[in-house]
Amino acid sequence: MLAIKNVHETVGGEVGALFEGGDVQLDELEREEILDILQTSGYILFRSSDVDMPRFTAMVERVSSRISLDPARNFHSNVAQKVDAGTDPVGLHCENGNSPFWPDLAWFYCERAATSGSQTTVCDGEQVWAALGDTAREMFTRHDIVYSRRVSEQQWKDYVYHSREGKLPRADITLDHLRALMNDTSTATIDPLDGGAICYRFRTPAARTGRFSGRVAFANSILGPSYNYEVPVITLDSGEPIPAEIMAEITQVTGVLTSEVTWKNGDLLLIDNTRVMHGRRAIVDTRRTIYNALSYV
Template sequence: MNIAQQQFKHSPQQIKDRLVEHGWVLLRNEHYDVNAFSGLMSNICQKLTYDPARENVTRQSQKVDAGTQAMGLHIENGSTPMPPDIIAFFSEKSASRGSQTTLCDGHEVWQKLPDTLKQKFAEPMTISRYLPKAMWKKYVATALNIADAVQVGQQELAHFIEMIPRQRIRPAHDEGVQYDLSMPMIRHDNLKAVPAFANTLLGPSYNYEKPRFYFADGSEIQAELLEELAERCERETSEIDWQDGDVVLIDNKRFMHGRREILVPLEDRKLYICMGLGLNPAFL
């Protein structure tokens, strides 16, 4: 199902209302450029966050550059201890073929899960992956507002791990770490405070090693269950056919997103992302 074109300009209150009630909002034909997009997210969020693996195009916005392959549904930065509450995409140059962004309402998925699966995912799962030295240093520098990742060492890493519960690290080869994070697969901390199957079980790992997911009893999730979940989520998924200048804002802890395969050269598509924490009550 494709998202229908919208012809009216949204007021700040309409943006907030739709984001909270419906979980996403498309701003089309509203003459955004990357600076206006960056300003919008600076105003709507209490604090902006960043992915250290991405390249910035403004102080607030970063490039989306993750190859051309299709991407499974996921919440942004959902394998990190601080996933953003709100994410937004701006299409400066839209692909003429493919590249549709997919949107899946995790609340609708949760409502239709059988009780056996609701019970299976009721407890947080452990996300485990190897992080090379350069990656953990850059992530900790970003999280602690340290200008130069070279200044980050074991002391800063230990401080970061202690700051946020549910994290564990073990030394690994080449000064990397084995990183374990306990994370709920069904979230209640979205803008509408509804239960939502919203996680990264089906998602990509373009800039990072693919993680492994373990249930509370220590068993690893199996491929058959992931295939079943993908089928269930696809039934609740719609697509955005991008047009130049489009902006989409998403409740990242309710809606998962992904992407259909890009069928044009990468230079024929320019998409940017901005992420933030907290809905700013003063956004009017």
């Protein structure tokens, strides 16, 4: 039996699981064992000296059925992209959670930890949903949220190119190839703009049933960043903005329920991207080097 610890103790019980030291070698972990842990834990931190880029890549590929990506980042392996979002704090969000290309899992590998600050933040959407007041919960039960955003031709074609493992020449990529990658065509539209750019409109619940836990979690990108992209327009499905008092409540509740992951060299963090939002404190040590991968099960 593998030794598992809670990473953080916060309101509501277990949030994360920790494999530490000699608990386990990454190569020994079975896919179903990892996914079973995510049924109860929103994220898993593997703290072991045997983690490196080849093992990180191999683990992502072993657990995942399909790799996703951020087209604005550079690749450093078949799956890994360097996290490069400036030095300012990054708000809580789900990776690609403001788009119809929302992956199940978000992976992070720390090659070089910061000497101070620069922590990754995590916030369990199940706890947030339980802590929100009746007015907010009723509003988000009645209304989905809608993200609208312009994306450049190079960015959306890069997304298709890498999603198809480079097997389709960029010159042959069309909007039909992009639409084929959407998680659910009934919740999103993609329209062409001048110059080859597109505008997508994506409708999704603010609180949704987690992919692994089966419980409702307030997991979205309402508070999230727009580094490398145009800022999306975020509204309720009625077209109205989210009321300022509700946004203030979300900020207050998530602030109380947010924990920090203080990185060590060789750490591997796996997040249930359908339940747990994450962000980042301000970068203090710019030598910090972390890689990210996104995937579906």
